Amino acid sequence: MKILVVGAGATGGYFGALLTRAGQDVTFLVRPHRAAVLRERGLRVTGRDGEWAVEPRLVTADALNTLYDLVLLSVKSTALEQAVEDIAPAVGPDTAIVPLLNGLAHIDALNARFGTAAVLGGVAKVVTTLSEAGDVVRLAPLAHLTLGEQDGRPSPRVEKIRSVLAEGGIDVLVSEDVTASMWHKWVFITTFGAVTSLMRGTVGEVNAQPGGADLGPAVLAEAAAVAAAAGHPVPERERRATLDIVTAAGSSMVPSLYRDLTAGRPTEVEHLFGDLLHRARALSVATPLLDLATLHLRVHQRRATAAP
Template sequence: MARVLVVGAGATGAFFGARLAAAGNEVTFLVRPRRRDVLRSRGLRIIGPEHEEVLHPRLITADEVGGSHDAVLLSVKAAGLAAAMDDLAPAVGERTAVIPFLNGIAHLDALNRRFGPERVLGGVVKVVTVVDGNGDIRRLAPPASMVIGEQSGQDTERLRLLAGAFAPAAFDFATSGRIVDDMWHKWVFIAAVTAVTVLMRGSVGEIAAVPGGPEFAAAVVAEAAAVSAAAGHPLAGDALAELRAVVTQPGSPYVPSMYRDLSAGRPTEVEHVFGDLVARADALGIGVPLLELATLNLRVHQNRAQGTGV
């Protein structure tokens, strides 16, 4: 059993925190007062295609954080990272593992500066969930997985202890000796599939169905993969082929979360996912015109969503 603080009870943090609690871990959710009130009223509800789970977890707000934890799972949007680091700091002791589940890679640098790389693990999660109008977590598809690892790639006692606590939970769990590579590769996936769907304003299947659609999608994948390779994190041939297959799959209804945010008029993580990737490409001398176009598109939307446009 591990003492776990989950920072953020949105679609991702609530799902994995609930599963860890159900597996016998001591889980506390650090939330904003408004989210606390919803969860106290309704419970933490995870609604799947066939059943509904309701938990009543321990909830605290920033003024109540104290005592070191074995692990702090950080699941917030990039815009909330700075505030979240301030809020969770009292929970970080000498042996605490801070494990972020944000998109991109820039947050790893920020966390390393704040807490020291010896306290920060890498993490990758995959789950298809949304928060509905009632504040409940709706699971849209069955896959759910978590991978964590030391940035150094070492198999440490801390990592083994966390693995023992996390593995019994009801999701696929693994540790990795190449977690930074894993984080980069997820970044490539998110950037590619988001750029494809955002630029064409359609699902993967709709784009694959038109002449030139599969070729366009493959070109976006090639740009994102080239940046990762130049940064020292190349995708293996089979992984690259699998990604191409995902973004060119005929009939696929898939759209990523940033596309859903765009369609709903909500702000997106454009700078964390795209601005940073394009900046790294420029520094490495890699041409990425399609990713630059997607970045521009999302920046225009961001200004509109935040009310800062002309």
């Protein structure tokens, strides 16, 4: 199976490196600057597994002229529009696209460009970041993918993809309702992002203050209410797992959104929060804390993207 991994950042870089190390036919579609770094250093993974590296096969958008069986789309939402155009030469009638972005707006964009038959649902749960040198740093044990057909039907191609990814050392779950799985991840990431971004602190720092431990459950209740109104209630097990993370005493955990915020970089505010609020309004669900977090992030976004 010919696999194109779009983006070699913290998520795509990690899963793509696993597949490459296992001998799968993997090519990374990257920007010229990232290509230069990877050609010089290789694709390195550090952290919990020690340090290891692979020599990745690379292509830039101007040189992409081959069809692929599987496209793993792992970019920030701010790069989605360009990525959709960049991957077009790689997508044929039998290509399966598995996006690993959070939220749901990207599914609409991909469906519109390539058709629903080409696009699977996908969820990535992995705790990684990029070092200043451009290496993938694995911060926690969690690392698995969930995928499935958008309509939930079993399909041979999904099973084939699962098998190939599993042979590459990736823990993969096939979901009969991948849209629900995407909603549940969305609830988690917006809850986690709102708590840390609003308070400009780690989970542990927030919960160490009087009243801090009440914030996470309150934000989660809002986000979960939107999901439930959309027809995808969060199961108790997942709700409890999210609560455990956002109320953990002494935890140094922060999401990538927080790291972008505190570094002065643009965030995925519209893709993650703006779209969720749009759906909440359409469903008549009140979200005052998520509204406040979104406003906070939008003010930052305006500063971060303002011309110098």
